[in-house]
Amino acid sequence: MTFLVRRAAVFCSHSAGKGTLKLFFPVLLIFADAPKASGIRLSGDENAPSMKKIAILIAVFCFILLLTKIANQVPPAPPPGTAFSLKGVRVVQCSAAEITLVNRHQDPTTLEKDDSWPDCASFPPNEYLDFYLSRGEETKYLSSEASPWWRGVL
Helix, strand or coil: HHHHHHHHECCCCCCCCCCCCEEEECHHHHHHHHHHHHHHCCCCHHHHHHHHHHHHHHHHHHHHHHHHHHHHHCCCCCCCCCEEEEEEEEEEEEECCEEEECCCCCCCCCCCCCCCCCCCCCCCCCEEEEEECCCCCCEEEEEEEEEEHHHHHC
């Protein structure tokens, strides 16, 4: 059995179904030095140190492939046009080119508008709203709704 363990190989396979890299490394490889301790010599023991080095190199190579695959799965930075929201704000100033929103802490936010925004009269003057917008050269309007009552308490 030790002879088979000493000759164990490392296999890397790419599972097409899940797209994950699997590393198969026999746990019994740790006991590769057992014949030396017990005094048993099997044929082919002369190459044992070189086989161990090859197995370690293959394991390191597979580990690097695994890390590369994981690193490539990190999403890239979002492009312009990414959606965002401003919640619990009210409109204090509105014109054709820009809009100023104020939150409950009286922090103003001025945005440059594009053609997608509705008419300024559609925003009630003292009502807090949740705006869903999109970034770009100018701010694109996606939607808005009345802010829930509990948002004002918090």
